[in-house]
């Protein structure tokens with residue numbers, strides 16, 4: 001069993017660092033990725049996620065690019081869109097009680113995974129990133145205090161020619177049997 005045995009949507013996914021700076025993300029493609037996230041499972045159907053979407057060149061993009069760390073600012077602004085992910089963290093008076101969940105980070109991650117698979121199906125590449133000024137983004141986008149900005153995702157047409165070596169921990173260190181650390185029977 002190896003990566004080549006996976007469904008092509010997962011097999012061919014990787015975090016590219018070069019995007020076609022002329023590619024425009026269509027409304028339909030964006031709507032389709034958001035739809036994939038919307039229909040992800042979540043604890044108690046709490047759906048504790050939200051997204052900030054900036055398309056290259058629009059007002060949101062101009063506002064968000066300055067919060068990127070230099071390491072990400074080298075490649076992410078060329079992507080067709082920057083999507084920032086948020087999850088609700090509190091159930092205080094201003095918060096939406098229906099969106100509160102102890103599993104909010106798990107659920108957000110899963111929604112993003114679904115968004116990413118849908119992007120792959122559309123022939124697009126996603127590169128998630130944490131290297132940005134989270135507080136500054138929350139300020140710029142006026143994110144309410146019961147929401148936490150979590151990650152960013154560059155979405156676009158990947159044009160990377162150089163493929164960096166990729167490694168993973170062995171399956172034997174990921175899936176265990178009766179006891180943690182014991183092989184699957």
Ligand SMILES: Cc1cc2nc3c(=O)[nH]c(=O)nc-3n(C[C@H](O)[C@H](O)[C@H](O)COP(=O)(O)O)c2cc1C
Pocket residue numbers: 013014015016071072127128129130131132151166
């Ligand atoms: C939560 C999260 C944060 C990440 N942060 C960064 C980042 O700040 N900069 C970066 O270049 N890549 C970032 N990545 C991408 C990972 O480095 C990448 O997924 C990992 O090296 C595996 O490579 P692959 O996605 O091509 O398989 C992040 C990925 C995740 C899921």
